[in-house]
Amino acid sequence: MGRGTLYVVATPIGNLRDITLRALDTLRSVDAVVCEDTRRTRRLLAHHGITARLESHFAGNEERRIPAILAALAEGEDRALVSDAGTPAISDPGYLLVRACRDRGIPVVPVPGPSAMAAALSVSGLPSTAVRFLGFPPRKAGERRHLLASLVGDPATLIFYESPRRVRAFLAEAAAALPGRERFVAREITKLFESTYRDPDPGALPEKGEFVLVFGPPARPAAMAPAEPAALAARVEALSREGLPEKEALRRAAREAGLSRRAVYDAVKGKGARRG
Ligand code: SAM
Secondary structure (H helix, E strand, C coil), X not given: CCCCXXXXXXXXXXXXXXXXXXXXXXXXXXXXXXXXXXXXXXXXXXXXXXXXXXXXXXXXXXXXXXXXXXXXXXXXCCEEECCCCECCCCCCCCHHHHHHHHHCCCCEEXXXXXXXXXXXXXXXXXXXXXXXXXXXXXXXXXXXHHXXXXXXXXXXXEEEEECCCCHHHHHHHHHHHCCCCCEEEEECCCCCCCEEEECCCHHHCCCCCCEEEEECCCCCCHHHCCCCHHHHHHHHHHHHHCCXXXXXXXXXXXXXXXXXXXXXXXXXXXXXXXXX
């Protein structure tokens, strides 16, 4: 008998209808569904008229459960891995099992669907060219401070998950540590009390529900902070080396520096920078 397949299946993050037709087909057809909270997954399956054998696999028993799941897959059985909500292995158990399958040549197939980070980013109005997903911030204050300090000049949009109990404090701390970044908060996505906040006052956030925090890129990348002609010229050159035509490189450098394209052109050609 050939090896079975591990399907990594995304499930809703609130609205039970946010599940793909392929996810439902997969959950119906596999020999067993590997899940975090069996009661929660049973509710989801029942909502869609699916009866499946459930096997538990959560943060506390993940490593212990892996050998039995691998043995079933090796015998040709298929498994669907789900988490309580969203995409497994995204701030959820799963990566150890996926890795163990990959190490043994067992096929792993994604069945994509909701993830809170992608949903929040998609409605944030913040750039998604470069994104750094950081999951839950460290609980220890020192580690958190260190992480935030390391992100100051990062040109990416940053995404965090946070619990309702800590969301106000973390937003205040991150806003102070990462000045000049636009902030966006998405709460209870796809649920009854779904709400979004732009640059909110931390104290205005309810301390209930589920939250994703998004921080836009720094207003001006650290390297460009002084609008020095040499720095502008270096940035234009770097962008040109990345393959951008000169006009586009000037436009991009100007946007990053908060200057007009003409001002950057003049600076680069040695006529001195002008604001505007
Ligand atoms: N695997 C999930 C995913 O793909 O989004 C994430 C699981 S993680 C344990 C749970 C965290 O995701 C929550 O604490 C919250 O930060 C975020 N989250 C999950 N569902 C959400 C929702 N409906 N609205 C806002 N945030 C949500």
